[in-house]
Amino acid sequence: MKRADFPEPIQQLVLCLKQLPGVGPRSAERMALWLHKSGMDFSETLAKSLTKVQADVGNCRTCGFFATATGCEICNEEERETHVLCLVEHAVDVLALERTGAFRGQYQVLGGKLSPLQHVGPADLPLDHLLARLREGPFEEVILALSNDVEGEATANYVAEMLESESVSVTRLAQGLPAGGGLDHADELTLFRALSGRTQMNSEL
Numbered sequence: 593m594k595r596a597d598f599p600e601p602i603q604q605l606v607l608c609l610k611q612l613p614g615v616g617p618r619s620a621e622r623m624a625l626w627l628h629k630s631g632m633d634f635s636e637t638l639a640k641s642l643t644k645v646q647a648d649v650g651n652c653r654t655c656g657f658f659a660t661a662t663g664c665e666i667c668n669e670e671e672r673e674t675h676v677l678c679l680v681e682h683a684v685d686v687l688a689l690e691r692t693g694a695f696r697g698q699y700q701v702l703g704g705k706l707s708p709l710q711h712v713g714p715a716d717l718p719l720d721h722l723l724a725r726l727r728e729g730p731f732e733e734v735i736l737a738l739s740n741d742v743e744g745e746a747t748a749n750y751v752a753e754m755l756e757s758e759s760v761s762v763t764r765l766a767q768g769l770p771a772g773g774g775l776d777h778a779d780e781l782t783l784f785r786a787l788s789g790r791t792q793m794n795s796e797l
C-alpha cells in the first residue's frame with residue numbers, strides 16, 4: 593500500500609527550504625506548512641522579494657561589496673578616506689566593520705580565502721584586481737581583516753608576500769581576547785596572540 597505524503601507542491605517547497613543554511617528536514621516541513629497556512633499575500637511578497645534580490649543586487653566591480661542599480665554604497669561615498677584599503681573575505685564583513693564606525697576607508701572583498709581542501713587557490717581570488725587597484729590608487733596602507741583560522745592565516749601571509757615589493761604598508765587586525773571573555777575561556781592560540789599583540793597603557797618612560 594502506498595503511504596500518504598504531503599501533496600507534491602509542498603514536497604517541492606520542503607526540498608527547496610532544506611537547502612537553506614541551518615535548516616534540517618523537520619524545520620523545512622514546519623516552514624513549508626507555516627507558509628502554506630499564512631496565505632497568498634505573504635507568499636507573493638516573499639516570492640517578489642526573492643526575485644528582486646536576485647535581479648537587483650549584484651557585487652561592486654571595484655570593491656566586491658553589494659551593489660544595486662545606483663552602484664555601491666562604499667565606492668559612491670566621496671567622503672571616505674582613499675589612502676587605506678581593508679581586505680575582507682565576505683561582503684558581510686564590510687558591514688561588521690562599518691558598524692564599528694572605526695574605519696572610514698576603502699574595502700576589497702575577496703569572496704573567500706585560500707583553501708587547498710576546498711580547491712581554492714590564488715587564481716580563484718581577485719588578487720590581480722587587488723594589485724591593480726593598489727597600483728592605480730593613492731593607497732598607503734592595506735589592512736588584512738581576514739578570518740582567524742588556518743586558511744585566513746595562509747591567505748594573509750600570501751597577500752603580505754605578494755605586496756612585499758609594492759609601496760604600501762601591510763597591517764593586520766590585532767588579535768586577542770573576545771570582549772566579555774575571561775582568560776580561562778581563551779584557547780592557547782588566542783591567548784598567545786593576545787599576549788604578542790599587547791598594547792601600551794601608560795605613557796612610555
Ligand SMILES: [Zn+2]
Nearest residue numbers: 652655664667
Ligand atoms: Zn564598491
